[in-house]
Amino acid sequence: LNYYAICALSRGFDDLKRYGGIREISMKTMRIANEAFKMLSGKVHWNGKPAVKIYGWKDAKMQGPIVTFNLLRDDGSFTGYSEVAKMASLYGIDLRTGCFCNSGACQMYLEHTNDQLRHYFEGGKECGDTMDLMD
Helix, strand or coil, rough: CCCCHHHHHHHHHHHHHCCCCCHHEEEEEHHHHHHHHHHHCCCCCCCCCCCCCEEEECCHHHHHCCEEEEEECCCCCCCHHHHHHHHHHHHCCCCCCCCCHHHHHHHHHCCCHHHHHHHHHHHHCCCCCCCCCCC
16 A cells, blocks of 8 residues: 555645646646647758657647657658657756557557567567667
């Protein structure tokens, strides 16, 4: 039994009240995500090629405040998520990087086959690793 989490519940409920309740928090985080989507979707490199590939952002009302994306190099190749995480941390930016904590969504958006997924797992791919770019 996680006694520390139980003790923290009262603090969590106080924070919910302080920030206007769960509805207000939800609306604010969605506004931030929508702004991030707008800014990221318009980014291009010096040669006009897209700098960002965004996945699954179709209707802000049908999803949570998460923008799933890859950064692209000026030749169109992907930048690995470990590199992105390291660079972001240098500038004080916190990002959730990686994909295999939700392998089903990863498979769908990246259009991987079951065989590819099996190959990645057999090669050591797992949640929290630093194996950025596969094949």
